[in-house]
Amino acid sequence: MGNESAHTNGSGGGNTPTADVLNVSTTQVRPGGAPARVYLNEKVVPYLLEGMKTITNEQPSNPLRVLGEFLIQKSNEVEGGASSSNKSLN
Numbered sequence: 001m002g003n004e005s006a007h008t009n010g011s012g013g014g015n016t017p018t019a020d021v022l023n024v025s026t027t028q029v030r031p032g033g034a035p036a037r038v039y040l041n042e043k044v045v046p047y048l049l050e051g052m053k054t055i056t057n058e059q060p061s062n063p064l065r066v067l068g069e070f071l072i073q074k075s076n077e078v079e080g081g082a083s084s085s086n087k088s089l090n
Helices: 035-043 044-060 062-090
Strands: none
Touching: 035 044, 035 062
């Protein structure tokens, strides 16, 4: 019972993300993680968090649309660069 307060981050939410989740990068993959979680942490989470920070700062009236457009733009930058470099190798 005394250890419960040591595991919370002070916000009172037991399932809220902690700083560990927010500092995920593509080089910080936990060994032994579930394949789906590893995949998301490598390919999606860094860009999703970046987009969420952007809409938090800007607070647009249509945050889902802005986040979606941000993710599409990032996809074009990240995957577009990879596909164009693959085309140049062929």
